[in-house]
Amino acid sequence: MKFTIILMMGLVLLSAPGCKKFLTHDNPSGVTDAEWWKTESHAYGALNSIYAGVPAGSNGRNVMFWSGLSDEAVCRGDFRGNYDIYTRGLQNPTWDVAEWIWRDDYIDVRRACRFLENVDKCFMDDALRTRMKYEARALRAFYHMEIMLFFGDIPIVTKSLTPLENHLKRDPSEKVYEFILSELQTCAENLPAEYDSDETWRISSGACNALIVRLGLFFHHYEVVRDAAAKVIGSGVYKLYRSEKAGANSYAELFSYTGELNKERIFFKRDGCNNAWTTFAPYSIGGETYVSPTAQVVDNFETKQGKTPAELGPDSVAVYRKDPNYKNNRDPRLVASLLYPGQSFIDAGYILSPFDNATANTDKIGVQKSTATGYWIRKYLDPRDRQGRTGSLDFMYIRYSEVLLSYVEALVELGDWQNPQVIPYLNDIRTRAGMPVVDQQRYNSAALLRQLVRRERQSELAFEGQRYFDIRRWGIVKQVMNGQVFGATNPLTGETVKVQDRSYTDRDYLWPVPEKETLSNPEMVQNPGY
Secondary structure, eight states: OOHHHHHHHHHHGGGSTTTHHHHTTTSTTSOOHHHHTTBHHHHHHHHHHHGGGSOOSSSTTOGGGGGGGTTTEEEOOGGGOOTHHHHTTOOOTTOHHHHHHHHHHHHHHHHHHHHHHHGGGSBSOHHHHHHHHHHHHHHHHHHHHHHHHHHSSBOOOOSOOOTTOOOOOOBOHHHHHHHHHHHHHHHHHHSOSOOOGGGTTSOOHHHHHHHHHHHHHHTTOHHHHHHHHHHHHHTSOOOOOOOSSTTOOHHHHTTSSTTSSOSSEEEEETTTTTTTHHHHSOGGGTOOOOEEEOHHHHHHSOBTTSOOHHHHOHHHHHHHHHSTTGGGOBOHHHHHHEEOTTOEESEEEEEOOTTOOOTTOTTSTTSTTSOSSSOEEOTTOOGGGTTTTOOOOOEEEEEHHHHHHHHHHHHHHTTOTTOTTHHHHHHHHHHHHTOOOOOTTTSOSHHHHHHHHHHHHHHHHTTSSOHHHHHHHTTOHHHHSSEEEEEEEOTTTOOEEEEEEEOOOGGGGSOOOOHHHHHHOTTOOOOTTO
């Protein structure tokens, strides 16, 4: 199988500093394998190039844009990827987002294969070489996993392919699953639990097990989820971040420079939210907004009494839609996750006014580079990035709180909802956020706990890219991705913004295989409906 990535390799690898030449050794004027694979520094350069595809939040893989593929956000700004056409059922085999992910992941798979095939030629410490091999294998498994979760059946690639090897078929997703699971389990057993402070971004034993948790959840293999999550929890390496400052919103600090260095992050991308300000922030203060929250995600947050506005009744729904944080009586994760009309941000003198139709108001709904819904994402917006409109914030691709929630979900789905670990882990997450503990008299069945866990999952992980996978694996995607999307409510008129109509069919569960791939490989079968 030729894969179009081989044809595009030269262009893409220009962005990989210090390691592009050995990957393009087919170029007659390039550095050959014999010249490259000699020293430990060469091995490090090659290995680090494989990390290029680790997903970032507001750049690179744009994981936070995946919120716009779900019911919790709307995407605008086609130059960052035309995510919006997916929500209207208009994607096809030339869809840029699908092409980018397919191409980039297989480029990184090739890099991993090249590394594994050549690193033994380097003069270096054997123990370090062995560790590096497991890093490369774990990353290769991860990239296979990401492609499979979007496209279903995919080719398993375990060696670097030449342009003549252009007839690989798609392997069944069950076989791909077993390959990924086996690789991640092996790597988890052999990779370090922790790295030195300057290498904490590398894939670890805990990261491998956390990826297994995600993999198992998507395929409803709850025993796998339970066992892998238990290993992460039992490692003693991770814990929820809590601020040292009395009265501080610990959850909010987690996504700022104050809390950036924490023990909660399991797998993260260095500088992965370095352009958050020009991706999420209001335009009038130097930002640009390409992902806007919906009313659905706002409605999901409980009040501080542990009930959603809907559970409190129609009058409460009306009050909290006009003022989402009415009397500061909402889950503190709401103000840490998003900005809403009437809220002050940066300083008391700046009030968000998306319903002010004054010509000079660049924050009003629908203005170019402004919000599409009346809400803005707050996560990873640190005021220190305002002046330069850029920064160095890391993006936490997997956090410890997610593993705790997945562990609890697995226990509930296995019928073990009364397990003595369920409530303490939920309480740990809720109290860190400033919420009351679980009312056990109220949540006294598997069905009710399932409802709570799902709500808690969105409140905790909003805009971090997992909602899209959650609604698919829970079987509610057609329910929540069809019909009208609503934004904020005008506090003066009580009128709620109607953003768009969405359409989702069975076809949309899998993405279209890029047309370039099916044209170059006669064995590459397209997904149904495309």
